[in-house]
Every structure is written in structure tokens, then in C-alpha cells.
Amino acid sequence: EAEWAAVDGGAEQGDGDAGAVPQPVLAVVGRPNVGKSTLVNRILGRREAVVQDTPGVTRDRVAYDALWSGRKFTVVDTGGWEPDAAGLQASVAQQAEMAMRTADTIMVVVDASVGATATDEAVAKVLRRSKQPVLLVANKVDDDRLMADVASLWSLGLGQPYPVSGLHGRGSGDLLDAILAALPETPRDDFVERIGGPRRVALIGKPNVGKSSLLNRLSGEQRAVVDSVAGTTVDPVDSLVELDDEVWRFVDTAGLRKRVNFASGTEYYASLRTKAAIDAAEVAIVLLDASEPIAEQDLRVVTMVVEAGKALVLAMNKWDLVDEGRRYQLEKELERGLVRVPWAQRINVSAATGRSVRKLAPALRTALTSWDSRIPTGTLNSWLSDLIAATPPPVRGGKQPKVLFATQAQTRPPTIVLFTSGFLEAGYRRFIERKLREQFGFVGTPIQISVRVRE
Numbered sequence: 528e529a530e531w532a533a534v535d536g537g538a539e540q541g542d543g544d545a546g547a548v549p550q551p552v553l554a555v556v557g558r559p560n561v562g563k564s565t566l567v568n569r570i571l572g573r574r575e576a577v578v579q580d581t582p583g584v585t586r587d588r589v590a591y592d593a594l595w596s597g598r599k600f601t602v603v604d605t606g607g608w609e610p611d612a613a614g615l616q617a618s619v620a621q622q623a624e625m626a627m628r629t630a631d632t633i634m635v636v637v638d639a640s641v642g643a644t645a646t647d648e649a650v651a652k653v654l655r656r657s658k659q660p661v662l663l664v665a666n667k668v669d670d671d672r673l674m675a676d677v678a679s680l681w682s683l684g685l686g687q688p689y690p691v692s693g694l695h696g697r698g699s700g701d702l703l704d705a706i707l708a709a710l711p712e713t714p715r716d717d718f719v720e721r722i723g724g725p726r727r728v729a730l731i732g733k734p735n736v737g738k739s740s741l742l743n744r745l746s747g748e749q750r751a752v753v754d755s756v757a758g759t760t761v762d763p764v765d766s767l768v769e770l771d772d773e774v775w776r777f778v779d780t781a782g783l784r785k786r787v788n789f790a791s792g793t794e795y796y797a798s799l800r801t802k803a804a805i806d807a808a809e810v811a812i813v814l815l816d817a818s819e820p821i822a823e824q825d826l827r828v829v830t831m832v833v834e835a836g837k838a839l840v841l842a843m844n845k846w847d848l849v850d851e852g853r854r855y856q857l858e859k860e861l862e863r864g865l866v867r868v869p870w871a872q873r874i875n876v877s878a879a880t881g882r883s884v885r886k887l888a889p890a891l892r893t894a895l896t897s898w899d900s901r902i903p904t905g906t907l908n909s910w911l912s913d914l915i916a917a918t919p920p921p922v923r924g925g926k927q928p929k930v931l932f933a934t935q936a937q938t939r940p941p942t943i944v945l946f947t948s949g950f951l952e953a954g955y956r957r958f959i960e961r962k963l964r965e966q967f968g969f970v971g972t973p974i975q976i977s978v979r980v981r982e
């Protein structure tokens with residue numbers, strides 16, 4: 528017991544500013560009943576363990592602030608939301624995947640008195656791919672008799688097993704030292720997995736909106752770059768264009784440059800090409816013809832970008848043809864048609880005159896920055912708990928659903944997972960999205976919010 532010094536279990540005591548300084552995150556994974564919660568309580572210094580013999584026992588929170596040897600970090604106990612309908616093995620493996628995407632260090636707990644089970648093997652298989660450090664903890668080593676079983680856990684391929692007893696405190700000092708050594712000082716910010724090279728842009732829109740004209744306008748000013756970098760040995764499908772001191776890769780532009788008439792094909796064919804360009808790109812410029820009524824086909828292209836989860840910039844072309852009357856009409860059409868993308872920037876351009884084409888590069892950059900961005904777990908949770916305290920989710924069937932924990936599981940696009948104790952209505956999810964955007968921006972990118980209900 529003496530080995531476990533008292534630490535500050537801040538979150539339990541209602542410490543509201545968990546997000547003030549970004550803290551590194553330790554995720555605790557493993558199958559039910561191996562002692563994850565017992566260990567988390569130990570790490571937090573809570574003497575009275577909130578542990579019961581029932582697996583998946585109800586817990587109110589799953590993320591806690593810990594303080595150890597002057598270092599602050601967040602502990603995420605994935606024991607709080609298991610197992611689900613996917614089956615034990617799949618859901619524990621999913622937790623491990625989630626931990627790899629969100630945590631700075633992962634602690635996987637195995638019950639040494641049982642040995643490695645098939646589920647443990649499945650989790651280990653996932654975690655062997657982890658770029659973050661993984662600590663293998665052999666729990667329930669209450670005395671020396673189990674040390675031989677501990678050694679057999681090397682077979683999981685996760686390195687040295689740390690023998691501990693969550694119940695009695697044995698081995699805890701070594702484990703905590705290992706945790707601190709593994710945790711970085713500041714949270715990871717490597718979520719942006721840039722492949723490198725120019726950022727990839729799709730220039731799309733229905734026929735005749737001015738895609739070729741705009742591409743010519745953009746590259747016309749920088750012919751040298753296109754010729755020298757794209758090269759002549761292979762026929763490039765993409766165009767490299769320098770805008771605002773940066774080279775961009777406009778994907779799948781061969782058709783645009785050659786003036787191949789795809790219109791002779793079906794609209795279906797055109798939409799396949801659009802889809803391919805979106806898939807190849809990180810951000811799309813959807814070009815609309817501002818001089819013509821907004822058509823169903825325009826909105827379909829916008830929807831394709833959103834559904835593909837790519838960043839978006841709207842360019843209203845042929846602005847040289849827009850007069851006061853048309854402008855008024857257009858506003859109304861956009862208000863009605865673009866309700867789904869109030870977050871997208873709109874730039875009024877003219878490929879013919881060159882008007883405002885210079886504004887495209889900054890807009891692309893803003894959209895990509897949002898698309899790449901990540902809210903630290905602590906910041907997200909402290910913001911969310913304030914929001915929910917002020918405006919709780921509506922009661923359903925006499926029950927008040929609770930949001931237990933949130934994490935941004937992915938970037939590109941930002942994807943937020945809410946762990947809840949009940950169903951959240953679509954209206955409330957939209958409310959959360961709106962507030963998220965008010966607080967964190969996300970201009971130019973779709974965001975995805977998914978809800979995982981703990982039974």
C-alpha cells in the first residue's frame with residue numbers, strides 16, 4: 528500500500544478546468560474484470576475503490592485528471608463502456624483502436640491469474656501496431672507465486688510485463704515510473720499525417736460553370752511552375768499550380784486541360800469523375816455559376832464533398848455577369864440550397880476577369896487547417912461539461928441521457944465521439960455541432976459527431 532502515494536483525483540472533485548493546459552492522455556484498455564478500474568483508482572489515489580464485482584459496472588465518468596510526481600495527465604478508463612453488441616473481442620479491440628488514435632500512452636491490463644486469453648491476444652495484435660508507447664500490465668499479482676505466469680505474457684509481443692496488484696498496491700511504483708517515462712510532456716500533435724508534397728485540391732462543378740477557365744486563369748499566371756514541375760515525360764493527370772507562394776496539386780485535371788467533352792457522356796459519368804476527384808483530394812473548390820439559378824446538380828456536388836468528409840470552399844464564378852437583381856436572387860437561392868454548409872467560405876470570383884481569384888488560396892488554407900485540427904481531450908471535455916450543464920439533453924422516456932465523455936477520435940475531417948448513457952436526439956447532436964463550431968471554429972470543414980451509447 529505504501530508504494531501508492533496519494534495523488535489528486537481532480538476530476539472527481541469537480542475540477543472544472545481540466546482543459547486549461549493540454550495534458551497528455553493515458554488510456555487504459557483490456558477486457559472486463561481484469562482490474563482496470565481498480566488500477567485507475569490507484570493511479571488517482573482514491574482509497575475507496577469504486578469497483579464492484581459486476582463487469583461493466585456503472586461509472587459516471589471515464590476521464591480523470593491525475594497528478595503524479597508533479598506531472599499532470601488525463602487517465603481515460605475504457606472500462607466504462609464495455610462490452611457492446613459487437614461481441615467482447617471486437618469491442619475490446621475497438622477500444623484499443625480508439626486508444627491508439629487518441630492517447631499518448633496506452634496501458635493494457637491483463638489478469639495474470641488467468642493468463643493471456645484470446646481476447647487479450649486480439650487486443651495485443653491491435654496494439655502491436657501502435658505508434659504510441661504501450662505498457663503491458665500483469666494485474667492481480669498479489670504474491671510471488673504468479674511470477675512465472677507473468678513471464679509467459681512476453682508472448683503477447685508487447686514487451687516487458689509489469690507485475691502489479693491493483694488491490695494491494697504491489698509493483699505500483701515501477702509502473703508509475705514507467706507511465707511517467709512513457710508519457711510525453713505535452714500531448715501528441717502528430718495527428719496530421721501529411722504525406723507531404725503539395726496539398727491536393729479538386730476543382731469541381733457541373734458542366735459550363737467555368738472550371739477550365741478558372742484552372743487556366745490560375746495556372747496561366749504560373750505557367751513556368753506547371754511546365755517545369757509537372758514534366759513532359761508522363762502525361763500528368765494533375766496540375767501543379769502556384770498560388771500565393773505555395774504549390775498546390777489540382778487533381779484529375781487532365782480532362783479540363785484537354786477540353787475533352789465529357790458532356791457527351793451521361794451525367795452519371797460526369798458524377799463518377801467528380802467522385803474520383805473528390806476522393807483524390809483533401810479540399811474541394813466547388814464552382815457554381817452565379818449568373819444562373821442554382822441547380823439541383825450544384826447541390827449534389829456539394830453534398831458529395833460533405834459526405835466524402837473533405838474540406839470545402841465555394842466559389843461563385845462569372846461574378847462579372849452578376850447585377851444587383853441577380854445578386855439578391857442568388858442570396859435567396861443560396862440560403863435555401865446551402866443550409867447544410869453554413870460553415871463553408873464563399874468567394875465571388877470571375878475566371879474571365881480574374882476578380883478575387885487571389886482569395887482562393889487563403890480560403891483553401893483555412894479550410895485545410897480546420898480539416899487537420901484537433902481539440903485536446905481535456906479541453907473538449909471541460910467545454911462540453913459546461914455546455915451540457917447549461918443545456919442538458921432532452922429527457923426521453925422519463926430518462927435524462929448523460930454525456931459521459933467525448934474525444935476527438937480523428938482529424939480529416941474532425942470526428943468527435945460522444946460516449947453517452949442514453950440516446951441523443953438528432954436535434955441535440957446538431958446543437959452540439961453548432962456550439963462546437965462557435966467555440967472552436969472549424970471553418971471550411973465538415974465535422975462528424977458519432978454517439979456511442981453505454982447500455
Ligand code: GDP
Binds near residue numbers: 668694
Ligand atoms: P475492470 O472491469 O477491468 O475495470 O475490473 P475491476 O477493476 O472492476 O476489477 C474486477 C475485479 O477484480 C474486482 O472484483 C476487483 O476487486 C478485482 N481485482 C482488481 N485488481 C485485483 C488484484 O490486484 N488482485 C485481485 N486478487 N483482485 C483484483
Ligand code: GDP
Binds near residue numbers: 732740741844846878
Ligand atoms: P467547364 O465546363 O466548367 O470547364 O466551363 P468552361 O471553363 O468551359 O466555361 C464555360 C463557359 O463559361 C465558357 O464559354 C467560358 O468562357 C465561360 N466562362 C467561364 N468563366 C467565366 C466568367 O468568369 N465570366 C464569364 N462571363 N464567362 C465565363
